[in-house]
Amino acid sequence: MKVRTRFAPSPTGFLHLGGARTALFSWLYARKNKGEFILRIEDTDRVRSKKEYLDEILESLRWLGIDWDKIFYQSERFDIYREYAKKLVSQGKAYKKEGAIFFRYEFKEIKINDLIRGQIIFKELPKEEEVIIKSDGTPAYNFSCCIDDALMGITHIIRGEDHISNTPKQILMYEALVFNIPEFAHVPLILSESGQRLSKRFGATSLREYREKGYLSRALVNYLLLLGWSPGNNREIISLEEAVKIFDIRNVNKTSSIFSFDKLDWVNSEYIKAQKLDDLVKLVKDYLEERKFLSQDIEDDYLRKVVELFKTRISKLSDLIEWAYFCFYDDFVYAPDTEEILRRDLSREMEILIERLAKLESFNRENIEKEFRATAADLGLKAKDLVHPTRVALTGKKIGPGLFETMEVLGRDRVIDRLRRMVKYWGGDHV
Numbered sequence: 001m002k003v004r005t006r007f008a009p010s011p012t013g014f015l016h017l018g019g020a021r022t023a024l025f026s027w028l029y030a031r032k033n034k035g036e037f038i039l040r041i042e043d044t045d046r047v048r049s050k051k052e053y054l055d056e057i058l059e060s061l062r063w064l065g066i067d068w069d070k071i072f073y074q075s076e077r078f079d080i081y082r083e084y085a086k087k088l089v090s091q092g093k094a095y096k097k098e099g100a101i102f103f104r105y106e107f108k109e110i111k112i113n114d115l116i117r118g119q120i121i122f123k124e125l126p127k128e129e130e131v132i133i134k135s136d137g138t139p140a141y142n143f144s145c146c147i148d149d150a151l152m153g154i155t156h157i158i159r160g161e162d163h164i165s166n167t168p169k170q171i172l173m174y175e176a177l178v179f180n181i182p183e184f185a186h187v188p189l190i191l192s193e194s195g196q197r198l199s200k201r202f203g204a205t206s207l208r209e210y211r212e213k214g215y216l217s218r219a220l221v222n223y224l225l226l227l228g229w230s231p232g233n234n235r236e237i238i239s240l241e242e243a244v245k246i247f248d249i250r251n252v253n254k255t256s257s258i259f260s261f262d263k264l265d266w267v268n269s270e271y272i273k274a275q276k277l278d279d280l281v282k283l284v285k286d287y288l289e290e291r292k293f294l295s296q297d298i299e300d301d302y303l304r305k306v307v308e309l310f311k312t313r314i315s316k317l318s319d320l321i322e323w324a325y326f327c328f329y330d331d332f333v334y335a336p337d338t339e340e341i342l343r344r345d346l347s348r349e350m351e352i353l354i355e356r357l358a359k360l361e362s363f364n365r366e367n368i369e370k371e372f373r374a375t376a377a378d379l380g381l382k383a384k385d386l387v388h389p390t391r392v393a394l395t396g397k398k399i400g401p402g403l404f405e406t407m408e409v410l411g412r413d414r415v416i417d418r419l420r421r422m423v424k425y426w427g428g429d430h431v
């Protein structure tokens with residue numbers, strides 16, 4: 001039998017981390033087994049479903065590289081649900097009351113063999129009645145879900161563990177409708193490091209926000225995979241293509257996974273480092289342009305050098321906006337924590353450095369470093385005494401990439417202008 005899985009988001013909110021991981025596991029299982037992956041938009045709640053959410057869900061799935069073979073909208077299938085409800089009524093398995101249709105079911109013990117959690121026994125069902133078609137004619141979740149999973153030929157239902165309690169009701173509906181019962185796999189929750197459910201404040205923001213912060217989609221997918229699954233052998237970096245080959249829903253952890261921003265940042269930095277420079281430059285360019293950060297006409301060659309300078313130091317693209325600001329703009333201020341460094345007036349020494357740098361034949365890292373060190377020695381300074389204020393002068397910050405590489409990237413004119421600005425700051429006016 002052809003494996004067919006689905007992801008069934010309700011467009012009543014943005015796609016967040018937990019949903020994205022469920023979609024990913026479901027997608028992987030279908031692709032691994034050469035099956036089909038179906039996207040089913042559960043937009044039965046006409047008031048809370050919003051186009052804005054739907055657009056974001058589709059856009060985020062695409063961004064992650066999760067494609068679908070078919071897409072269905074439950075809002076276009078109301079007639080089907082009503083038809084099946086009518087059938088149940090005619091068979092005495094459902095009844096009408098106050099404009100709604102209720103499912104008639106009897107208590108019995110239900111067992112499932114969850115592919116992740118093993119056997120689950122439901123000893124009791126909630127005693128309350130189960131509405132299947134509401135009085136406004138829209139179907140209730142359990143009913144439309146069960147009908148669609150059956151009609152769409154879903155063989156494996158992979159979804160969040162918050163739906164475990166719905167499973168026995170759905171099984172009773174499958175039985176009443178004489179449908180085959182699919183396999184179930186309930187994916188454990190993702191918790192924050194303090195053991196709570198992810199909240200808006202911590203992690204459970206929309207996928208779009210991760211994209212905004214400059215996480216690469218492949219890195220985020222890799223990280224989502226690690227939340228509950230492992231490729232084995234202590235490996236942590238794995239591509240989607242490779243995961244497709246070895247993923248098995250049966251190997252997903254039974255226990256909740258802990259979301260860690262540090263880990264996500266680490267995975268992302270690994271992906272940034274592994275990018276080909278040209279590809280990374282393109283990503284950075286698009287990212288910075290979308291945020292209107294690159295307002296001037298930055299030359300590609302310059303951007304390339306800046307990216308090379310920061311490639312091994314950033315964990316997400318947004319870091320560049322803060323850390324590489326000085327590469328694109330002159331109007332930075334000296335950070336408050338540099339005060340200590342700037343206390344010592346080295347304006348005369350700096351002027352000599354400026355003169356000597358101005359005369360350098362070729363302004364490359366090697367030459368700069370040689371001349372810089374020689375100047376410090378000639379002035380009776382330790383190199384670091386000149387390095388620190390020079391760094392502040394050029395970048396506004398105490399820490400950053402290697403000073404001499406930074407100088408080469410900035411180029412002679414910028415370097416000299418900024419060193420002059422430092423001299424002025426010290427009140428030196430010997431130029």
Ligand code: GLU
Nearest residue numbers: 008009010042145159163
């Ligand atoms: N629309 C439901 C949700 O978003 C789907 C649950 C399911 O996968 O059965 O939680």
